[in-house]
Amino acid sequence: MEEALVSALNSEISMGNRPSVLVIGGGIAGLSSAIAHNEAGFRVSIAEKRQKLGGRVWSDEDGIDNGPHVILGCYKNFRRLLRAFGTEHLFKKQDTLNLTWMFPGGKLLRLEPPRLPAPIHLLVGLLKLDLPIKKRLGLLKGSVALRRQLPPTGTTLQRWFEIQKVNRDTQSLFFEPLCRAVMNVEAGKADARLFLGTLRVAFGSSRREGAIWCPTVPWSEIIHQGAETYIHKNHIEWIHSGVTEIIPAGDGGLEAVSFRHGKKKTGFDRIVLAVPWLEAARLSPFASFAKKAIKIEASPIVSVSFPPPRLPLPFHDLLIALQGGEPFHFICRQPGPKSWLTLLAGAATNPHLRTKNDWVLAGSKCLQSFLGKALPLPDNHKDLAEIRRESKATIAATPETADFRPPPGPTNIKGLWIAGDWTATGFPSTLEGAAKSGFLCPNL
Numbered sequence: 091m092e093e094a095l096v097s098a099l100n101s102e103i104s105m106g107n108r109p110s111v112l113v114i115g116g117g118i119a120g121l122s123s124a125i126a127h128n129e130a131g132f133r134v135s136i137a138e139k140r141q142k143l144g145g146r147v148w149s150d151e152d153g154i155d156n157g158p159h160v161i162l163g164c165y166k167n168f169r170r171l172l173r174a175f176g177t178e179h180l181f182k183k184q185d186t187l188n189l190t191w192m193f194p195g196g197k198l199l200r201l202e203p204p205r206l207p208a209p210i211h212l213l214v215g216l217l218k219l220d221l222p223i224k225k226r227l228g229l230l231k232g233s234v235a236l237r238r239q240l241p242p243t244g245t246t247l248q249r250w251f252e253i254q255k256v257n258r259d260t261q262s263l264f265f266e267p268l269c270r271a272v273m274n275v276e277a278g279k280a281d282a283r284l285f286l287g288t289l290r291v292a293f294g295s296s297r298r299e300g301a302i303w304c305p306t307v308p309w310s311e312i313i314h315q316g317a318e319t320y321i322h323k324n325h326i327e328w329i330h331s332g333v334t335e336i337i338p339a340g341d342g343g344l345e346a347v348s349f350r351h352g353k354k355k356t357g358f359d360r361i362v363l364a365v366p367w368l369e370a371a372r373l374s375p376f377a378s379f380a381k382k383a384i385k386i387e388a389s390p391i392v393s394v395s396f397p398p399p400r401l402p403l404p405f406h407d408l409l410i411a412l413q414g415g416e417p418f419h420f421i422c423r424q425p426g427p428k429s430w431l432t433l434l435a436g437a438a439t440n441p442h443l444r445t446k447n448d449w450v451l452a453g454s455k456c457l458q459s460f461l462g463k464a465l466p467l468p469d470n471h472k473d474l475a476e477i478r479r480e481s482k483a484t485i486a487a488t489p490e491t492a493d494f495r496p497p498p499g500p501t502n503i504k505g506l507w508i509a510g511d512w513t514a515t516g517f518p519s520t521l522e523g524a525a526k527s528g529f530l531c532p533n534l
């Protein structure tokens with residue numbers, strides 16, 4: 091009994107000696123930062139304004155994700171978070187990049203690179219595509235251009251196509267779906283350096299880096315449940331309230347933090363602000379990054395989900411790139427018992443699609459044109475559709491935005507650090523960028 095008391099006291103004392111950090115925001119950046127600080131010996135508290143941890147990655151009670159998220163083998167930091175949560179096994183993992191395209195009418199085209207070292211595997215895979223030789227040679231030429239020197243700062247992807255003479259088929263088949271998925275902007279707006287740099291990481295070093303990982307369960311099981319288990323096991327404090335104000339101290343540091351539930355907290359050695367850019371600027375208008383952060387442009391994602399057709403689908407893939415499915419670019423099968431079919435529109439800025447009904451009709455038309463003949467859809471599928479509109483899904487990865495992204499880590503305010511997918515991580519606004527910014531924090 092006495093021994094237990096002494097050990098409890100010792101642990102109190104050692105806890106007391108540890109530096110403390112408050113992470114504001116329980117999305118991927120905040121959770122990664124919490125893991126990194128915990129591993130570095132900090133006492134960690136997380137303040138999250140919503141009921142659930144995970145930020146922009148969430149699923150509803152029916153297990154439908156707010157927008158399907160896929161990851162790549164090269165997402166090293168994000169995979170570190172999954173390992174900490176014990177949820178890395180909940181994915182269907184490709185061995186190397188396999189991509190299937192679907193054309194109106196249901197025709198499928200498959201890229202299946204052979205087991206050869208990168209990037210030769212990709213070149214051989216492109217050459218083996220079931221396409222006329224001229225198109226295959228165009229694709230080969232385009233992917234070889236990837237290895238050339240990166241274009242100067244400020245170049246858009248469309249401009250790079252012109253400089254490298256990438257033909258229209260190669261643009262629409264290979265580069266454009268990847269650009270929408272990775273950058274969430276169109277080629278005409280995308281920052282070519284950031285995009286090509288990311289593709290080099292994915293396709294340049296090993297076959298596995300470019301492999302697509304799709305979740306086999308709703309994302310809330312992977313992130314929210316994983317995070318809850320982790321913070322419970324590691325004695326991390328979860329403050330269920332939003333932060334309303336960060337109060338600066340007279341000496342240039344930080345005095346206190348106010349919460350929506352009315353309380354104030356003081357005494358943190360470090361605060362990591364891991365909230366989206368506008369909120370970060372609102373909470374710390376006195377920090378030098380704030381003026382630039384408010385200029386960052388957001389880019390939307392819309393997804394329209396339909397109940398699965400009653401007959402089996404003519405493909406087994408979890409994710410398929412659509413050719414000619416505007417405004418939708420991908421179709422995916424939602425994990426979980428419901429297996430809904432989701433159409434995904436990245437950079438969804440089409441001015442003609444305003445209401446829920448507009449989107450559902452567009453989705454229904456798209457499904458009819460891709461699957462209609464192969465697979466008759468039930469008449470009431472439009473009535474059952476679910477729509478998710480995320481107006482600030484990511485930051486727009488344009489050359490202009492690049493100037494407004496501050497580096498993750500310490501700011502000019504003593505004790506105030508920033509993390510988030512909008513910081514300059516070398517990645518676009520993605521799960522990997524968010525995780526990288528969070529894991530960088532304690533080491534900087």
Ligand SMILES: Cc1cc2nc3c(=O)[nH]c(=O)nc-3n(C[C@H](O)[C@H](O)[C@H](O)COP(=O)(O)OP(=O)(O)OC[C@H]3O[C@@H](n4cnc5c(N)ncnc54)[C@H](O)[C@@H]3O)c2cc1C
Pocket residue numbers: 114115116117118119120137138139140143144145146147156157158159160161331332333334364365366369391480482483484509510511512519520521522524
């Ligand atoms: C529909 C959709 C599909 C996507 N698909 C992909 C994909 O396939 N692959 C990919 O890599 N990325 C994808 N992304 C992008 C990815 O989800 C984000 O880049 C990433 O989740 C951002 O994480 P974050 O921690 O930086 O920000 P967030 O997830 O926004 O986390 C910030 C957190 O801070 C909290 N917060 C805000 N203000 C306060 C406050 N005052 N006090 C306390 N808490 C506060 C918020 O509630 C939130 O939980 C997608 C995004 C969307 C929306």
